[in-house]
Amino acid sequence: MNKELYSPEKTMAWLNNRLSGIFPNVRRLSRRELAVLKGEYPDLLQQGEPAYRVALQKCLVDVLGRALSVRAGSWTRSLQETDLPCLMVSPAGQISLVFEFSPTRGWGLEDVSSREYVSEFPDGAEFCRIFDPGVGANGSFSAKKLFKQALRERRRVFVFSALAASMVSFLALGTSLYSMQVYDRVIPTQGYSTLIVLTIGVGIAIFLEFVLKLTRSAILEAAIRDVDSEVSHGVFKRLLTIRLDQFPASVGTLAAQLRSYETIRTFYFAATLYAIDIPFALLFLCVVFFLAGPVLVGIILSFVVLAVAVGMLSRTQIVKHTRTGTASSNRKLGLLVEAVEGAEVIKATGAGWLAQIKWGSLSQDAISDDLKVRRYQELASFASASMQQLSYTLLVASGAFIAITDGTITMGGLIACAILSGRILTPIGMLPGLIVQWAHARMAMENLEKVFALRNDNDTCNQPLVPERLHGGYELEGIRFTYAAGGQPFSIDKLEIKPGEKVALLGPIGAGKSTLLKLLAGVYAPKDGRVLLDRLDIQQISRPHLSEVVGYLPQEVRLFAGTLRENLLLGMSDISEEQLVAAATATGLMPFISSHPQGLDLTITEGGNGVSRGQKQLIAFTRLLLSHPEVWLLDEPTASMDDGSERSCLMALRQMISPENTLVLVTHKPALLNLVQRIIVVTSAGVVMDGPRDMVIARLQQNHQAATGPVNQDVKDENGGERHVVAQGGAE
Structure with a gap:
């Protein structure tokens, strides 16, 4: 390959043309956009050590990739045929495109000025795989796809969360089994040394559980920040590409619709973590079955079904009032924006009283719907809490009856089952709140999809034309x-x-x-x-x-x-x-x-x-x-x-x-x-x-x-x- 080190302008222009040619969904940047990107990239390519030039080239790929919406992988020292196409940075700081592999000719490389095939790469070369963003200029990309793509790219975070949840669940069993051992073995035998050992062991388990929860929370916070950044970038980019004749009449409503992505993001993470934690309730049920038999398991499952039924019955009313409440809130924001922008006219005409009446009416509508949502949520929560208490009472009574009549369950086993039943029913008690989040997220997604459905600039073609010269005819x-x-x-x-x-x-x-x-x-x-x-x-x-x-x-x-x-x-x-x-x-x-x-x-x-x-x-x-x-x-x-x-x-x-x-x-x-x-x-x-x-x-x-x-x-x-x-x- 040519060993000359090219300027950032030439490299950016070349990559701009090549990437838009490789991926049909990538829009080629204009000269002015490239000039703006050049301002973000230091013109130091010809200076410094080779390692510094390599770092600068990686920076260039990152800046240009974000502008083109091309997704890039991490930089590695190895390359497989399945990784093509990819970008390569040589140890000297030269950037090239690896576009093909041929068994007879080798790897196909292209840079700013030449193209050739090589059998091997320079020692120390690094590679970065590039992906088609899958988003055309025709506006077919939906808000739901945007969220799913952002979450899918961070699936490793959720895999780690599942592993952490499994370890936390196993450690949580320690508290229940500790109670059983104390009541069944320590107290009858007065085993002080056993009590000390068990207490130290369960203390270590509680500490490890605490550390795992903190670690999981920190990793999830980083994932939430990344998802929020990516989704907000996508939403705002979609706003900027909407054709002017497609803009809604109400600026406030549009602003509320665009901000609603935060509600969706919160629900997606809450629902995902809820789905990860739910399966471990089955683990606790198996332990209860092993300790006490099917009767106590049947009692717990009956109340689980009842609690879920109560939550699902309230869902219809929660969705209904969430829909009307969201509409009222959007109109309130629209009136607020209108009042701020038209404050001079309102004061000059003395129309403040009319704006106040409109504001009061919209506020009453929004508050009324919010209170109704709160009422149904609390009704479901209170019912779930009552069922949890009733389940605990029936569990203890049934377990005591079994212990008295046939002795198949010990006192320690009964206490352990009571503790585990609480861990099983606690996620069920969270269901009403999750339903409310789901209702708000559903409305937010519908509103956001309305924005994404608006026609955008160049919506008739995937790769708009960039003619060298326009004469104005x-x-x-x-x-x-x-x-x-x-x-x-x-x-x-x-x-x-x-x-x-x-x-x-x-x-x-x-x-x-x-x-x-x-x-x-x-x-x-x-x-x-x-x-x-x-x-x-x-x-x-x-x-x-x-x-x-x-x-x-x-x-x-x-x-x-x-x-x-x-x-x-x-x-x-x-x-x-x-x-x-x-x-x-x-x-x-x-x-x-x-x-x-x-x-x-x-x-x-x-x-x-x-x-x-x-x-x-x-x-x-x-x-x-x-x-x-x-x-x-x-x-x-x-x-x-x-x-x-x-x-x-x-x-x-x-x-x-x-x-x-x-x-x-x-x-x-x-x-x-x-x-x-x-x-x-x-x-x-x-x-x-x-x-x-x-x-x-x-x-x-x-x-x-x-x-x-x-x-x-x-x-x-x-x-x-x-x-x-x-x-x-x-x-x-």
Whole structure:
């Protein structure tokens, strides 16, 4: 193989291409995503000792594997044919892919620049098996599969738990047998030395049982942490891939559904441990049968059946009220989020009393259902506890009767059976609580499955396209789009925007201008028809790659908790300080930065609270300039800006947008129309006017004058002169 040590960029790019080619369910990362990963990986490959370079290569595999969702095994010094495909790191720190074994040619190896077959590997080479994640981009992966996969990968933990439970159960027999020996042998013979030996032995058994329980608990805690991390990563990743037109109307309900994975995780572990511990009750039953015969075993089993029956009878009511209670809790969280985000409107309108009434009503519903669940749980628990006490009483009475009548059971044996019956019935007493956990977990799984069932980006293909270059030519054919909440459908029979065209979208409020822009950005998908970008279905182009090429500035700007710098560089990692300052200067954001002592490190709170609407728009506009896309989709980009900021942004746009770039602009400000050569007027019926800018403006002016009389607005023509026009615009 080539002995040259390649840079992390080349190695990552090569692995990105090869792994996405080997596994059909792996999505190839875009250039921007690879650049972000490079920031997590130190560029020290050419430095240090070989052992250090090997460690760095393992780090690279780990970072890239997590980004691609490729599962990797542990690093070993041995390799079998069944372990293919796998990655190899040589002692010198060179990474290669072992893709095949041939009896005649040997092992097939490939690195960044070459491919060959070798009969043996370098001494000290390490291997890491890689697995297909089994999750396609079509969204077929369910929440249940996510949990099962996470638990299956940690089955060794449960095997250890079963072994620990068996040892604990055997040690627990020591207490029962100790009581029997003391009453049957020590007391009648006054064997003090035997008592001392037995006491020391059972003390050691109790200590070992304590240590085993602590060890089992610590290992389970580590497993719970790993499962929680993996599942939460999967759930949040699924959220980020949901297509925007699929998002539920209630943010609070969606948040509650996503958080419910914690309830499921808790139940899975509790149920698994319960299932591990239950079989050992049979062991205790066998011991009771050996000590006292079938009569006492029959008494214990009768009460076990009764306790299970009581728990199962309460299950239906627990599930029913858990379902309604969960729905009420979700609506409460939705109202809470709505009240926090709309606090200004609530105070301005004096609608606090109405929100309070809604909150009180939802709280009463949730509390009522929670209390009913608690009532049925306690009823089952109290019944189980009573049966356990009754079982103990009947067990002692029956055992005493047998001891008196035929003497087949000793006093010590009876006491041992009484202790063992408690250990048998204790798990049964836990059944009502487990049923409540199961009901909550069932509802949580149903809610989570609803989220996983939502359509996601690129859901029509397993391996989305990542074209090297997109020129920005759009074709819309037979488009029909309707929001999930209903409303007037938006439709376009045919529309074409050529690469490099500069187009403005005009129309009344609610006409569908913003919807059309979202369709062009690929964040919405039409119910019927296709949106083609460079003759490729836009839904088949990789979403991360599309975000690099298509710069979309929405009407509603959202900032994220962090610093101003982090918000400006959102999704970008290769922007220098000079580029950042130049963009902020061009858009007029620099005075805002300079006016704060923290500058670019200014703290931005969640949602951008404390920053004016115009400043938010200016920050988002600057961020768009930094990304330098090939296609510019702007929805009312200067709607909240003052005249000075608007002039700066217009000048920056003229400088940044090249003749080859495509621009689609929604605006109601005439000054922005100077950026375009074509205007498309849309209404709820679709495109009603399309043509050169000056011609469309003249027709709009004529139509408006004919209907209501002239309303004049100043627009500069291409020669710098001014004329009066009427433009029908408006933000949606």
